[in-house]
Amino acid sequence: MSAHTTAAGHDDGHVHHHYTTTGLDNRKIAIWAFIGSECMLFASLIATYLIYKGRSIVGPFPHTEYVNEAGQIFKPILDIPVTSASTFVLLMSSLFMVLALQAVQIKHLPLPDGAGWWTRAQRSSQLWLFMTASFGAIFLMFQAYEFTAFVHEGLTVKTNLFGSTFFTLTGFHGAHVTAGVLWLTSLLWIDRTRGLGPQDELIVDIAALYWHFVDVIWIVIFTLVYLIQ
Amino acid sequence: MASIAAPTTAAYASGENENTGIWSWITTVDHKRIGTLYLWTALFFFLVGGFEAVLIRTQLMRPNMGFVSAETYNQLFTMHGTTMVFLAIMPLSAAFFNYLIPLQIGARDVAFPRLNAFSYWVYLLGGIFITLPILFKLAPNGGWFGYAPLTTNRFSPGPNIDFWVLGLQILGISSLAAAFNFITTIINMRAPGMSLMRMPMFTWMSFVVQFLVVLAFPPITIALFFLLMDRFFGTTFYAIAAGADPLLWQHLFWVFGHPEVYILILPAFGLVSEVLPTFSKKPLFGYNVMVYSGIMIGFLGFGVWAHHMFAVGMGAVADSIFSLMTMLIGIPTGVKIFNWIATMWSGEIRFTVPMKFAIALIALFTIGGISGVMHSSPPADLQQTDTYFVVAHFHYVLFGGSIRGIFAGISFYYPKMTGRHLDESLGNWHFWLNFIGMNLTFFPMHFSGLLGMSRRIYTYDAGQGWDLFNMMATWGTYLLVVATAIFVWNFVRSRTRGAIAGNDPWGGATLEWSIPSPPPEYNFAQIPEVTSRYPLWDLKAPEKTAGIDHSHADAMTITDAHAVPVHEETERHTAKELGIPMPYPTVKPLVVAFSMVVMFCGLLFLRNGMFAVAMTITIGGGAAMVAGLYSWLTAPLE
Numbered sequence: 001m002s003a004h005t006t007a008a009g010h011d012d013g014h015v016h017h018h019y020t021t022t023g024l025d026n027r028k029i030a031i032w033a034f035i036g037s038e039c040m041l042f043a044s045l046i047a048t049y050l051i052y053k054g055r056s057i058v059g060p061f062p063h064t065e066y067v068n069e070a071g072q073i074f075k076p077i078l079d080i081p082v083t084s085a086s087t088f089v090l091l092m093s094s095l096f097m098v099l100a101l102q103a104v105q106i107k108h109l110p111l112p113d114g115a116g117w118w119t120r121a122q123r124s125s126q127l128w129l130f131m132t133a134s135f136g137a138i139f140l141m142f143q144a145y146e147f148t149a150f151v152h153e154g155l156t157v158k159t160n161l162f163g164s165t166f167f168t169l170t171g172f173h174g175a176h177v178t179a180g181v182l183w184l185t186s187l188l189w190i191d192r193t194r195g196l197g198p199q200d201e202l203i204v205d206i207a208a209l210y211w212h213f214v215d216v217i218w219i220v221i222f223t224l225v226y227l228i229q
Numbered sequence: 230m231a232s233i234a235a236p237t238t239a240a241y242a243s244g245e246n247e248n249t250g251i252w253s254w255i256t257t258v259d260h261k262r263i264g265t266l267y268l269w270t271a272l273f274f275f276l277v278g279g280f281e282a283v284l285i286r287t288q289l290m291r292p293n294m295g296f297v298s299a300e301t302y303n304q305l306f307t308m309h310g311t312t313m314v315f316l317a318i319m320p321l322s323a324a325f326f327n328y329l330i331p332l333q334i335g336a337r338d339v340a341f342p343r344l345n346a347f348s349y350w351v352y353l354l355g356g357i358f359i360t361l362p363i364l365f366k367l368a369p370n371g372g373w374f375g376y377a378p379l380t381t382n383r384f385s386p387g388p389n390i391d392f393w394v395l396g397l398q399i400l401g402i403s404s405l406a407a408a409f410n411f412i413t414t415i416i417n418m419r420a421p422g423m424s425l426m427r428m429p430m431f432t433w434m435s436f437v438v439q440f441l442v443v444l445a446f447p448p449i450t451i452a453l454f455f456l457l458m459d460r461f462f463g464t465t466f467y468a469i470a471a472g473a474d475p476l477l478w479q480h481l482f483w484v485f486g487h488p489e490v491y492i493l494i495l496p497a498f499g500l501v502s503e504v505l506p507t508f509s510k511k512p513l514f515g516y517n518v519m520v521y522s523g524i525m526i527g528f529l530g531f532g533v534w535a536h537h538m539f540a541v542g543m544g545a546v547a548d549s550i551f552s553l554m555t556m557l558i559g560i561p562t563g564v565k566i567f568n569w570i571a572t573m574w575s576g577e578i579r580f581t582v583p584m585k586f587a588i589a590l591i592a593l594f595t596i597g598g599i600s601g602v603m604h605s606s607p608p609a610d611l612q613q614t615d616t617y618f619v620v621a622h623f624h625y626v627l628f629g630g631s632i633r634g635i636f637a638g639i640s641f642y643y644p645k646m647t648g649r650h651l652d653e654s655l656g657n658w659h660f661w662l663n664f665i666g667m668n669l670t671f672f673p674m675h676f677s678g679l680l681g682m683s684r685r686i687y688t689y690d691a692g693q694g695w696d697l698f699n700m701m702a703t704w705g706t707y708l709l710v711v712a713t714a715i716f717v718w719n720f721v722r723s724r725t726r727g728a729i730a731g732n733d734p735w736g737g738a739t740l741e742w743s744i745p746s747p748p749p750e751y752n753f754a755q756i757p758e759v760t761s762r763y764p765l766w767d768l769k770a771p772e773k774t775a776g777i778d779h780s781h782a783d784a785m786t787i788t789d790a791h792a793v794p795v796h797e798e799t800e801r802h803t804a805k806e807l808g809i810p811m812p813y814p815t816v817k818p819l820v821v822a823f824s825m826v827v828m829f830c831g832l833l834f835l836r837n838g839m840f841a842v843a844m845t846i847t848i849g850g851g852a853a854m855v856a857g858l859y860s861w862l863t864a865p866l867e
Contacts, residue, residue, distance in 0.1 A: 019756070019791070021419040026340040029413045033443055037405060040447035044481060048451070048466070055472045157464045161472055164464035168455070186859075 031206045035213050042217050049165040056160035063229040080226055086142030087222050093135035094215045097208045100128035104196050104204045126191050133184040136177055143174050176214045183207050256814035258342035263349050264328030271320035278312035281305045290703040292691035302687035303370035310373030315400050316356045321635045322496035326411055326435050332741035333429045335420025335757050340413035342812045344406055350822035351403035359396030369393030377467035377478035381459050388836055394457050395829045401446050408442035421792040422759035429739045433520050434499030437527040438492050445488035452481035461835045483534035491530040497634020501587035504637050505569050507735050508584040509576025515568045522561035529558040539607045540614045548607045555605035582656035586637035593629025618678025624671045644730030648746045655719040662712035669705030673698035738763035744798045751809045758792035810867045817861040824853035
């Protein structure tokens with residue numbers, strides 16, 4: 001299906017893309033509709049998190065200390081420095097995604113004489129796709145570490161409203177990152193087997209739109225859940 | 230209108246079309262066949278939902294009846310609502326989206342034919358998933374709105390609600406996939422010259438509906454996901470003891486639930502907006518305003534959800550705002566009513582069966598609309614909420630409105646879909662019995678409701694002034710059974726016995742009437758170039774469109790060198806003869822849909838603590854789904 005051009009049934013033997021009203025590919029429009037829908041999905045999750053903020057009866061709490069009836073002390077559970085690092089990693093992956101798309105667009109152009117390593121690197125879509133997917137995977141490892149640490153500190157999905165909303169919201173986002181990593185890995189695989197060129201710009205562009213969207217959502221989550229107390 | 234193309238239909242009927250076996254239906258990606266599958270499946274579920282209604286009304290016929298138990302009654306009213314909303318009216322609309330949108334915009338198929346097949350299979354499997362439990366008396370029993378915390382484990386410990394939560398989750402995926410598909414189709418697949426403001430009104434209203442689906446389904450997906458987490462994994466979203474807000478579900482549900490009302494009615498509005506001009510021999514009155522009012526209804530539809538919650542005590546400010554918004558939404562709806570009347574005004578009206586259904590929609594929807602405006606006032610609503618008055622209101626809107634629009638659509642487009650007419654006199658019997666039965670069933674409910682009869686009660690004592698009204702309603706329902714039986718007989722019989730219909734049996738104005746009935750698999754041998762809103766009238770009856778300012782060129786129009794002016798196509802060829810590439814039939818969408826439903830089924834086993842079994846089935850289904858998706862996405866479309 002990807003970048004598959006067909007004769008549109010005209011007897012002049014001229015091969016071209018299907019006629020579309022806007023001139024854009026159908027997939028490009030569908031991904032925007034999909035992202036619109038995803039916005040409402042995350043809006044519902046985030047709204048619920050905000051409505052339930054501060055309503056948990058028992059701890060651990062995100063930003064404040066909690067002492068239970070047995071006198072056990074639970075520190076504020078969110079580890080902002082660590083999550084700042086993972087946020088940085090995810091933002092960097094968006095940068096790599098931009099470079100990957102650029103590489104697909106320009107890799108066919110002849111290299112100027114005496115091109116340095118950076119000019120060469122700019123044309124390696126495999127490198128940037130690998131970096132994007134890897135940084136996505138590193139973000140997921142951070143999240144796995146965070147979830148495990150929270151469970152050890154006594155916060156599960158069952159503990160309180162914070163646990164339920166926090167794990168569901170960030171877990172939903174993590175699932176989106178996982179899907180994105182799978183998607184990018186598939187593109188990398190295609191790139192390694194048959195090579196992605198300018199004719200494949202669209203399929204990389206669509207993956208990039210999704211990836212940037214997932215990133216933007218994380219910025220919102222990071223701000224509302226971690227930074228604002 | 231003239232006698233055209235009968236021979237081609239006969240050739241079609243004689244089996245010239247090679248692909249008619251059951252496997253061709255399972256692997257089809259043709260929007261017309263998928264539309265037909267939607268139509269048959271949704272009509273089946275419509276009968277199931279109707280049968281549930283008959284049982285409900287029989288139980289309520291007299292005071293203190295023991296026809297069904299209270300528990301069965303709960304399952305019946307829950308499944309009646311769920312079935313009619315999600316398995317009957319929405320997919321009946323989807324049948325028309327599928328069948329008509331590509332034909333009306335001059336396209337050969339939808340944007341993503343295989344995704345379209347996927348939507349249908351998910352709908353079918355989801356429908357079976359949510360309907361089967363009633364045979365084992367395990368059907369969902371928490372109302373179609375499934376209010377949490379009532380539907381949490383604590384108050385609904387059985388598996389009943391599990392089926393409902395997972396079933397709706399599955400059906401939501403079907404609707405969302407279809408909505409992405411139709412949005413793309415309408416934006417991007419229009420024939421040259423088919424600018425947005427030249428689109429037929431049905432396509433326009435469908436377009437608005439797809440946006441409502443895309444924006445309204447995520448909130449209920451999340452609400453259901455929370456409930457699923459609460460029920461299966463012990464989270465606290467709806468656990469009041471843990472500090473949860475008892476209104477969270479209601480807000481999330483109605484943020485979906487009210488746009489859903491417009492998702493149910495706008496396609497019907499679109500259908501009658503095709504029927505009324507055709508049988509009045511006049512262009513639709515105020516086309517632009519009809520478009521804008523449809524969009525306006527879509528927008529305002531997102532701002533009125535809390536009028537379902539006036540009784541929960543949100544406070545005066547919230548009540549006032551939602552009350553005002555609700556009154557406001559009556560305006561664009563009223564505009565539509567008056568425009569339809571103005572369309573008929575001084576037209577040459579032909580009272581065919583579709584026209585009768587369309588006029589009945591105007592009348593009955595207006596009654597339902599007026600009682601709706603009554604509810605918009607919180608003090609009045611407090612008196613009416615949860616009574617049969619509300620039941621009367623939304624049945625006038627949905628049964629009087631949506632279903633009448635759909636029957637108008639079925640009788641109008643049946644000749645296009647099958648090449649044959651429905652029988653006119655059986656159609657008239659159906660219409661009149663249905664019309665009388667509908668009013669006999671639901672009009673008395675206004676009175677029993679105002680006299681205090683509560684919704685969802687399985688029986689009642691005599692002597693409260695409700696007896697006569699309930700008796701009338703039940704006999705009305707029996708009349709509806711007779712009417713529906715006539716319709717089914719007519720629908721099935723006319724496929725082989727109906728009078729042959731040509732390209733354009735009604736004298737229609739839009740592109741779907743320019744091609745043979747039933748349309749060939751490629752729809753248009755040559756993609757038409759559109760120059761006005763009523764291309765066929767310009768061609769065949771210019772006097773109808775003379776002097777109407779609808780043909781001016783605009784910047785939105787992109788022309789294609791290969792398009793030809795609108796013309797009637799009477800020859801029937803195969804796609805191969807014409808050199809038109811058609812999508813390959815494929816079973817992969819069904820495989821992916823099936824694996825996905827298996828994945829959801831696995832979760833059911835969590836209930837009995839069978840964690841290992843549940844995870845095996847769920848992960849197995851998920852893996853099969855991903856593998857199927859890879860196989861699907863790497864196979865060429867055509």
